[in-house]
Amino acid sequence: MEPWPTLASVSAIKTDHEKPQPKEEAPLLPGLTLEAFMGVKLFAWLGGLALFLGIVFFIRYSFEHNLITPQMRIAIGAITGLGLIAGGLRTPRPKYAVTAQTLCATGIVTLYSVTFGSYSFYHFIGNLPAFAIMAAITTAAFLLAVRMNAQVVAVLGLLGGFLTPVVLSTGQDNPVGLFSYLAALDLGLVAVALRQRWHYLVTLAAGMTGLTQLAWLGGFFAASKVATGTTIFLGFEALFLLPFWLCHRQETKEGWTAAGSAISAVAALIFAGHLLTFPTLGERPWICLSILLAADAGLAVWPLRNSTRMGGSFLGGAAAFFIISAWNLRYLNAPLLNWGLGYILVFAAFHTVLPLVVRKLRPTSRTPGWVQIFPLLALALLLWPAFHIGESFALWFVVLLIDLAVIALALLTASLLGLVGALVFTLIAAGLWLLQTPVENPQLGGLLTVIAGFAALFCGASVFLQGRLRAQMQAESADSLEADALNHLPAISAALPFVLLISTMLRLNPSNPSPIFAVGLLLVGVILGLTRWSRTVALPPVALVCAILLEYSWHAQTTLRLGWMPLGWSLGFSAVIFGFPFFFQSRKAAQATPWATAALAPVLNYPLIHSVVQNTWPHFWHAAGGLVPAALAIPPLAACDYLRRRIPAENPARLAILAWFGGVALLFITLIFPVQFGQEMLTLSWALEGAALLWLFHRVPHPGLRVVGFGLLCVAFARLALNPAVLAYHERSAIPVWNWYLYTYGVGAACFFAAARFTAAPRDRLSAISLPAVFYTCGTILLFLLLNIEIADYFSNGPTITFDFEGNLARDMTYSIAWSLFGLALLLVGMHRQVAGVRYAGIGLLAVTLAKLFLHDLASLDQLYRIGALIAVAIVLIGASYLYQRFFAAEEKAPPKAS
Incomplete structure (x- = not known):
């Protein structure tokens, strides 16, 4: 027989990674098959369980029918349990190791049952003796499991231990006895799990304990038992945090201990949430919220043991957020505001400081970006009091502290998305304050101070972080989303406060907007001042656009x-x-x-x-x-x-x-000009501006000047040539020719001719467009329109001019002669400038004139007017022919150009 281990050797359990590995048990059967497994192991385990249940039900039957005195019942149970253990120890091993382990496990469970019955049913022993006996039985179970290196002993002991209070339940509430028993059982299992590295026992124990806790919470808990419940749930959370803390973080089975800690913590969080169903406790946040934050802490401290275990912090923080949200919605009021703000601040501070501590303890560890979510959740919790209470110094002081925490985490994690979220939540909180501000006689001092202060804070922080984190992000090849946030964060921080200022202006429509404008001007100054240290070139345009929108938001509604x-x-x-x-x-x-x-x-x-x-x-x-x-x-x-x-x-x-x-x-x-004179002067101002920009482009060859100048001249041409309303701006003057039509179309045409000179080669191309050709064409069209307008004005009656080609013989003859002369002028210019397109335009206009003369004038003009028109047009045509002959003769005599 192997020697028994001493209590000292068991108590000196080591969890350090340098401890010697336990000796592995030799395989019971070579080449284990399904038949061998069922026949050897499974039957033994089921037999042990059946034996245990038989003993338990026999004892219960004897209790119900008084077959045996209470003292004899306890004695028989104890003798049976000890006998089973002795039988297991006497069974030869390793030949019959499975049978030996089954007998020992059944004996241990029987002794648990007997002890529990002596304490709960018959009160033969008090709390301390019962605890001592159960501790001794647990110690024996540990010794047997360690001595026999048998996981089945531990598993059956676990099942039997947790089934004991269920099978022997009396229906009476005895939380001290029940959970003291479970604590002893769990401590034993934890010790065995750590000693033998059977870490799954921790998870099983936590799950069984959690089910028992929740059963008690649903069946027996009342508001008066809050102290007992707190001790139970937080105590077991601390108990199952212990194996996670003692288990070395390099061990591959550490996940089992983490799962056990998580299960017990979830049970504690459920308990904290359950407290809110009792109004007497919900109205006392110093009780229910303190318990909540303590339960949250059991998960949040995981990274202090192992920096890779950040999931516990996330789980605890998320649960705490939802429970505090529920308390906010149901119980928060003005008298409890300071309590609520305090607990929200503690929640944010705990989850903010913890990553800083982890980074300090383990500088090589990387803090995940999602830790920034907890200050944001705290800001989300503040939206409800901001909506209901609004103007509270304490509220906005807490918001400020949380925003500072967000800035610190952004610097720690090199992630700026949290800062954007904090800015949005802060401004939403201010917006909720705005919604409850009365429209009549509003008090804007506090609200505007909050907007200005937080806007300056976030603008300054964004520029500071941009300078500190740019090199780090480039070195770490940060993803595009983070890089975009870094580049645009100052602009976002500058623009969003103006959204709130504009909303304030639109909602309140103050007769005196000076306070709001003053805050806007202050923010513009801050934004422009930060431009010197920021690489965001969009800051000045953002400041300008925001200021303009703020001004227009007031002008548009007053x-x-x-x-x-x-x-x-x-x-x-x-x-x-x-x-x-x-x-x-x-x-x-x-x-x-x-x-x-x-x-x-x-x-x-x-x-x-x-x-x-x-x-x-x-x-x-x-x-x-x-x-x-x-x-x-x-x-x-x-x-x-x-x-x-x-x-x-x-x-x-x-x-x-x-x-x-x-x-x-x-x-x-x-x-x-348009301001001083109005109407057509607006069109002339565009034409003059276009020509002036092209003149400036001749001196400062920036391509944008040419594009804008071309666009302004195109608009001016469209208004003069395609807009008939321009002819009705003024009544006809009594003096013909020297009227406003002359200076309007004359100045417009002059602008186009000047623009053509300003865009001479080599600056004559805008993409595929020849600018001089376009401008000369437009100017010529305006002159032709002016010619026709002046003729129509001369022959019109009434306040406005009319274009009519019927009923006035002198007018029709004048149109024909004028068109032919204009066509002749085009021919002269085309020949002089050697531009074929201008000559073709002259020929085309002469052809139109001839068509009008023969198809219209000959049939409608009186004899004298007809003769005048024919003679004038003939002279023009003969002159044009003569000019063409001289033009071609000069071309023949000209020496050929060198190739």
């Missing part, structure tokens, strides 16, 4: 756009954005975006300035409104001159910068 106040804010926003690059942008930086934004600021604000001045000072506007665009043209003109001298010639963005300021200056100069 009729009080009068006075110096709205004018001052429009000029203020324009001045801040316009002046920013001159103070914060290096002249050597190859970036045109900040300068382009500055140039566009007064342009986008001009409609607002126009509206305010026109409505506030109508007499001034009608008399000298052109002074407004004239005054706005001065800053870009001065900026263009200043930058032309200060920006180095080798700067690749120099031309673009000068083009932006020059183009804006020309825009305001050309706006003087």
Whole structure:
């Protein structure tokens, strides 16, 4: 017989990886088959279980029919259990090892049953003796399992141990006795599992214990037993955390101990959630939420033992979030606000600090990005109090602390998605506050302070993180989503607060928007200031667009756009954005975006300035409104001159910068005419602006100037040539020819001819389009239209001109003669410039004139007018023939061009 191990040797259980491996038991049967397994092992196990159940039911039967005195019942049970153990020990091994293990396991379970019956039914022994006896039986089970190296002994002992209180249940609540027994049983199983590395025993024990706990929770728990329940659930959670902590993290079977810890923790979390069904406990968050966070801690501390085990933290945090959410929705009110905020802050702080501690203890470990979800969940929990309570210093102080935690985790994990989520949740919370702000006499001080403060915080943090994490992400080849977040985070942080400011403006429609505009201007300044340290070139345009939308959101819904106040804010926003690059942008930086934004600021604000001045000072506007665009043209003109001298010639963005300021200056100069004179002057301003941009392109060859100039001239041509409404802008004047038609179409045609000169070779191509040809053609068409308009004006009666080719013989003759002369002029120009297309146009117009003469005029004109038309057209045609003869003769005499 093998020597018995001593208690000292068992108590000195080692879990370190250096301990010697237990001696493996020799195989019972060589080449184990199904028949051998059933005949040897399975039958033995089932027989042991049947024997145990038979003994238990026999004892129960004797109890119910009083066949044996209580003392004799206990004695017989104890003798039977000891006899089974002795029989197992006396059975020869390893030949009959399975039988020996089965007898021993059955004996251990019998002794458990006898002890439990003595304590619960007959009260022969008290708590301490019963605990001592069960501890002794458990110790014996451990010794037998270790001595015999038999997992079946441990498994059958586990089953029998957990079935004992079920089979012998009295239906009475005795949590102290029941769970003390289970604690002793679990401790024994944990010790055997760690000693023999049968780690699945831990998972089985935790599962059986959890089922027992939940059965007790559903059958016996009441609000008055909260202390007992807390001790039971948190105690067993700590008990099953112990094997996970003691098990070396390199062992392949560590998952079994982790599963056991998770099962017990889930049971504790269920208990914490169950407490909320009792109003007396739900109204005391210091009880139910403290228990919840303690249960959460049992899972959250897993990474401290093994940094790869982050799943426990996620599971515990998710469960805690849902339970706190349930408490929020059902019990949170103003008196309990501080308690709720405190527990939400503790929840966020615990799950934020823990990754920092793990990173400190194990610098080589990598913190997963999803740990940022817990501060975000805490912010989500704050949305409900923000909606119901809103204006609370404590609430927003907690939001600030959680946002700082998000920033710290973003820096730790090199992941910025959590920061975006925190910004969104924070602004949603502020938006919920806005929803409960009264429209009449709103108090906006607190809300605007929150918006401005958190916007500045997130803008600064995004720029700081962008600088700190860019090199790290590039070295680690971060995924595209993270890289995009890094590049666009400053712009997102800048734009989202303006969404809330615009929502505030639209909802409250204040008569005095100065407080909201002041916050907007402050945010614009912060955004522009951070541009110096950020690599996000979109920050200045974002600031401009957000400011413009904020201004328009007020102007669009108010009729009080009068006075110096709205004018001052429009000029203020324009001045801040316009002046920013001159103070914060290096002249050597190859970036045109900040300068382009500055140039566009007064342009986008001009409609607002126009509206305010026109409505506030109508007499001034009608008399000298052109002074407004004239005054706005001065800053870009001065900026263009200043930058032309200060920006180095080798700067690749120099031309673009000068083009932006020059183009804006020309825009305001050309706006003087339509503002001062109106109607057709708008079309002329576009034509003049287009020609001016092409002139500027001749001096500053930036392609954008050519494209914009071409587009403006095309629009001007369409309004003059294709828009009949332009002829009704004014009534006909009493003086023929020298009228507004002459300067409108004459100036327009002159702009096109000037544009053709400004786009001469080698800058004459826009993609496949020859710009001079297009501009000369458009100018010629406008002159032809002017010729016809002046003829129609001369012969028209009434306030407007009419085009009619019937009923007036002199007018019809004039059209024919004028068209022929115009065609002759085209021939002369085409011959002089040696441009075949112009000559063809002249020939075509002469052909149309002849067709009109023979098909229309001969049949409708009176004798004298008919003769005049024929003679005039004939002279023109003979002259054209003569000119063509000289043209071709000159071509024949000209020496051939060298090839």
